[in-house]
Amino acid sequence: MSTKEWPLWEVFIRSKQGLSHKHVGSLHAPDAEMAVSNARDLYTRRSEGISIWVVESSQVFANDPADSDPLFEPSQTKIYRHPTFYEVPDGIEHM
């Protein structure tokens, strides 16, 4: 009997037309077709979705957590990148 583990897949579900796919979790499957099938059973049981994407987890390239400071720290001091310095004219609601 083979003891080889099936690869891991990341699952993305779009909940309705017009919204984007969101990462909902991961699962094991022998190939892409079965990964979609398993995702349907695991993640759309309660009508959560109308579209499923799967990506083999090993295909996801992520940043090195050790680089977090150089990557993300600098933006914290750039408050002018947030549009918070405008005076909202009278009569404009729901901004």
Place this chain on the structure above:
Amino acid sequence: MNSLYKYILRIADDSLILGQRLSELCGHGPIIEEDIALTNIALDLIGQATSLYEYAAIVGGEGKTADDIAFLRFEREYVNVLLVEQPNGDFGMTIARQWFFDSFRVLFYDAMLESTDQQLAAIAEKSLKETKYHWKHSSEWLVRLGDGTDESHDRVQTAINYLHRYVDELFFMDEVDTALITEGIAVDLASLKVAFDAKTSEVMEMATLSFPTNNWKQVGGRVGKHTEHLGHILSELQYMQRAYPNMEW
């Protein structure tokens, strides 16, 4: 008992017994993902059985409820095909059994959409969507097991060889069917055979599997003559109603 009542029971019993069989795997599936997939299919089948028993209770007209019909008949009164009562065996056996059944059921429900009986047509419409997914799932697995490793190929081929004797019974018809076919209520099962052979052969070829030749054909379930396995299924299925009559929860 009228023909329509008997006819509904045949469809309902197939769903109930296979659903019960699959539910034995809850918590015992080969991996968590497949465990949930098989349990989903079991629930779909038991849901289909529920709709059918509820309709049978109305048609039967003897004041019996759907639960009475599902839980309080004796073994010889169940009219499911022998295929669905066969043990789960290894995963190859579970998948091969499911795949034979799904291949038949997709064609059956598709034909039943045209039934002149509004209730049966409505049940078929709801069930067909579920069944198409079951078929896709079992077909995908059959191909992967058949065209997988030497061991998976041998195991699923062994399952096909064993179960093939029970496949013909899916097309069993007698006087229950004939009258209803004339009225446009029942599906003429003989008309599905060509499509069934084509549908199954295509998947078998992809799976690099072959049907056994000269196989013995076993029938009996449709008239209440079962293999030794059904009694064991019923002892578990009926336990609560037998031990605590009329219990509800």
